Amino acid sequence: MKNTLRGKAGKLSRRTFIVGSAAAAGGLALGFNLQSGFGSALAQSADDGVEVTAWVLIKPDDTCVIRVARSEMGQGTITGLAQLVAEELECDWKKVTVERVTPGQNLARKRAWGEMSTGGSRGIRTSHDHVRRGGAAARMMLLQAAAGEWKVPVGELTVADSVITHAASARSLSYGKLAAAAAKLAAPDPKTIRLKDPKDWKIAGKPVKRLDTADKLDGSKIFGVDVKLPGMLCAAIKDCPVFGGKVASYDQAKIAGRPGVQKVVKVKDSAVAVVADTWWRAKTALEALPIVWDEGPNASVSNATIAEQLKEGLTAAVTNGDRRNGDALKAIETAAKKVEAIYSTPFLAHATMEPMNTTVRISAEKAEAWVPTQNAEASLAALSEASGVPLAQCEVYRTDLGGGFGRRGGTQDFVHKAVAIAKEFPGVPIKLIWSREEDQAHDFFRPISQCRMAAGLDSDGNLIALHVRICGQSINATLNPAGIVNGKDRRQLQGLWEEPDAAQLGYTVPNLLIEYVMRNTHVPVGPWRGVNTNQNGVYMECFIDEVARAAGKDPLEFRRALMSKHPKHLAVLNAAAQKADWSRPLPSGIHRGIAQFMNQGTTTAAVAEVSVSDRGQVKVHRMVVALDCGHVVNPDQVAAQIEGTVAFGLTATLYGECRVKDGRMVDLNFDSYPIMRLAEMPKVEAVLVPSGDGWGGVGEPSISVVAPAVLNAIHAATGKPVRQLPLKNVKLV
Amino acid sequence: MAQLNINGSIRDVEVEPDTPLLWVIREQVGLTGTKYGCGIAQCGACSVHINDEVQRSCSIRVADVKATDRIVTIEGLSSNGSHPVQKAWAAIDVPQCGYCQSGQIMAAAALLKRTPKPTDQDIDEAMTNICRCGTYQRIRAAVHMAASDTSRT
Numbered sequence: 067m068k069n070t071l072r073g074k075a076g077k078l079s080r081r082t083f084i085v086g087s088a089a090a091a092g093g094l095a096l097g098f099n100l101q102s103g104f105g106s107a108l109a110q111s112a113d114d115g116v117e118v119t120a121w122v123l124i125k126p127d128d129t130c131v132i133r134v135a136r137s138e139m140g141q142g143t144i145t146g147l148a149q150l151v152a153e154e155l156e157c158d159w160k161k162v163t164v165e166r167v168t169p170g171q172n173l174a175r176k177r178a179w180g181e182m183s184t185g186g187s188r189g190i191r192t193s194h195d196h197v198r199r200g201g202a203a204a205r206m207m208l209l210q211a212a213a214g215e216w217k218v219p220v221g222e223l224t225v226a227d228s229v230i231t232h233a234a235s236a237r238s239l240s241y242g243k244l245a246a247a248a249a250k251l252a253a254p255d256p257k258t259i260r261l262k263d264p265k266d267w268k269i270a271g272k273p274v275k276r277l278d279t280a281d282k283l284d285g286s287k288i289f290g291v292d293v294k295l296p297g298m299l300c301a302a303i304k305d306c307p308v309f310g311g312k313v314a315s316y317d318q319a320k321i322a323g324r325p326g327v328q329k330v331v332k333v334k335d336s337a338v339a340v341v342a343d344t345w346w347r348a349k350t351a352l353e354a355l356p357i358v359w360d361e362g363p364n365a366s367v368s369n370a371t372i373a374e375q376l377k378e379g380l381t382a383a384v385t386n387g388d389r390r391n392g393d394a395l396k397a398i399e400t401a402a403k404k405v406e407a408i409y410s411t412p413f414l415a416h417a418t419m420e421p422m423n424t425t426v427r428i429s430a431e432k433a434e435a436w437v438p439t440q441n442a443e444a445s446l447a448a449l450s451e452a453s454g455v456p457l458a459q460c461e462v463y464r465t466d467l468g469g470g471f472g473r474r475g476g477t478q479d480f481v482h483k484a485v486a487i488a489k490e491f492p493g494v495p496i497k498l499i500w501s502r503e504e505d506q507a508h509d510f511f512r513p514i515s516q517c518r519m520a521a522g523l524d525s526d527g528n529l530i531a532l533h534v535r536i537c538g539q540s541i542n543a544t545l546n547p548a549g550i551v552n553g554k555d556r557r558q559l560q561g562l563w564e565e566p567d568a569a570q571l572g573y574t575v576p577n578l579l580i581e582y583v584m585r586n587t588h589v590p591v592g593p594w595r596g597v598n599t600n601q602n603g604v605y606m607e608c609f610i611d612e613v614a615r616a617a618g619k620d621p622l623e624f625r626r627a628l629m630s631k632h633p634k635h636l637a638v639l640n641a642a643a644q645k646a647d648w649s650r651p652l653p654s655g656i657h658r659g660i661a662q663f664m665n666q667g668t669t670t671a672a673v674a675e676v677s678v679s680d681r682g683q684v685k686v687h688r689m690v691v692a693l694d695c696g697h698v699v700n701p702d703q704v705a706a707q708i709e710g711t712v713a714f715g716l717t718a719t720l721y722g723e724c725r726v727k728d729g730r731m732v733d734l735n736f737d738s739y740p741i742m743r744l745a746e747m748p749k750v751e752a753v754l755v756p757s758g759d760g761w762g763g764v765g766e767p768s769i770s771v772v773a774p775a776v777l778n779a780i781h782a783a784t785g786k787p788v789r790q791l792p793l794k795n796v797k798l799v
Numbered sequence: 800m801a802q803l804n805i806n807g808s809i810r811d812v813e814v815e816p817d818t819p820l821l822w823v824i825r826e827q828v829g830l831t832g833t834k835y836g837c838g839i840a841q842c843g844a845c846s847v848h849i850n851d852e853v854q855r856s857c858s859i860r861v862a863d864v865k866a867t868d869r870i871v872t873i874e875g876l877s878s879n880g881s882h883p884v885q886k887a888w889a890a891i892d893v894p895q896c897g898y899c900q901s902g903q904i905m906a907a908a909a910l911l912k913r914t915p916k917p918t919d920q921d922i923d924e925a926m927t928n929i930c931r932c933g934t935y936q937r938i939r940a941a942v943h944m945a946a947s948d949t950s951r952t
Contacts, residue, residue, distance in 0.1 A: 279897075284880050284885065285901050289834075289898060344822065419834070419842070419844060419896065468897070469896050706937070713933025743929065744922065
């Protein structure tokens, strides 16, 4: 698709970006100080501060302004990244504030802050090294400055809480007094930077309070939808309800004279926007505007036709990627016992609480956008591509996101649409906000899929063969066709991979065949918090429970027997089981289920305690969720993410479904796309078992174990497996 | 033309009478702490107090609000974030993205006004606002904490 970060502007900027990437990869990010000629680049910088390194600006009052390149959408990355910088900087945490880097600054400074994309739970796990180095280098420069001031060896100095002390002469100076001198020094040779051992951490690793809470409590935080600019107009948009359709005609005379309305704009081929002085006037005028659609070839697609399409793939001859060892098909055929099941999961919308929006102002020499974005560099590229304004004359001001969950990353459709409207109003800021209905109608949905599972057991009930065939839509086919190599799309098998780093299957099976069959529909799909591990986790973990039951074995013990070669997975499974007291009898009517999975470098496991009423009503009482993310930067925020993933996963389990009828999405608001509420929230117990081995993400991984743990508990309660989601469609008793 | 009493100030607004109170607050009055989430009174992001009761402002026409009705938005809940609910929210680090939290806080403040020591069931029944980040466990804890704040008036 055109509207991805691989668009034309991306090409324009490729040379710069490659240069920048190389510089960052070489650890040279620290070389770009104020003195290198970019002193005025940071429009948001406090005017009374001094930049020591790209990551650290210090004010005379000792305030340390820590720069953050990743986007904050609630996951706590601002606080966690600042903790890592502050730890190495040895600054006074009470005097830390943060500043959000813009992609224009990053580009102008040869990507001094590295990658800005915030998805895949990468905020910390792919920047811990360079941000800590940024803090350490600043500390070294400040120490060097003090040594120069006092003419003593650096080795005689100590530093704590932003104060450098020379004990022998009883002198001390705070960072605020030394910053100007430090900034004039050359950055240290990266090879000389020694990062602390995490066991010595004093700020990182601690449950410090978030840095971004205060303005969320009094209404003063400015989200993208709250942006106000002089002379700004507001736009509402409606895209053809059937994906792939077009605008045939519209009758703007019908809304002429409505208060505040300025203009009707056709946006590309498929959408119409109304621009007015307020958004409410724009929205209501748009609703009153008669639009005739050319719905195109997809207007008869429905849930039923898609289900048939996927079902065909479950037995199709050609696959789009697999992993295998032994001969699973033969081993299942000749096994003492055979177990089979077919599962399915639906399309899901992200439903960020803040609907999609972008504010754009375009003049002859400049294009600016205010965007709640998970990928500010992709927003910048989209702004340049759509506006035709050269990249160097574009800037994106990030607002923190009212939810992201993968919706606000690579697609940037909101930027493209806002630019198309703003081009009609040179010099005038245009704020485009989607209605909830538009947001639900034109998401990039979690892919729909079906899965056929088959297992073979030997006469002792050991799993000797497993065949997994997943048939469904490909995210890469919508957003990143280059990710499909020779017809193979590895991404859809996330969580079932053999490779150890990111999303490895935790089981060893002597005969294993895992296949993906691509069947794409006209519905656009994209990454949805946790991406493909959510669906794949349901398939694998619910089926393993079914197989364990067929073998007459305890689901926990059955799993353990398959996990001896995956000690990290096993340790987390054991931690969850222990905390949940797996073998302890439960009160009458309450049943347990267990699941484990890996995603984004983090192994997770959950135990759910669930009851099912006589009328089939499910209540989740307690969820114990264990997680090994390698290093924990802020245990309270990791716990918060675990709590959040339980709610996110339970919403999908209980309610989540976006139906297709007549080629369009039919669940357009929270009345038919319910989100779980407080009364349904179980008691969540987060169990952090960091192994110190690697750095894993925490924003997403544990979602993948929520649904299967709950479904397995329901299976225990009712004696019947649940093989389709959401539960609202399943008659349990 | 309508006259509104918002956060103790009388505001005259020029607007069509069927405009939802939410959008008058956001676009005519200019207070953006009250959020749009669904427009159909499902999510509660638009919650405000009208005469001390929590209401979903997306589904109230401005024409149905009397000039004498006392409207309080998140900006008017306290002068400096000192309401016990705001203090409890800060102490427990409730918010994640924060978008729904104005509405959550207004719902909690209204609950405590009428039920100073709410049970879990009271909280279940009163706190029906959607939080997509899933901060519910902390919301429950923070409501209890605010209820036990002895400085509360």
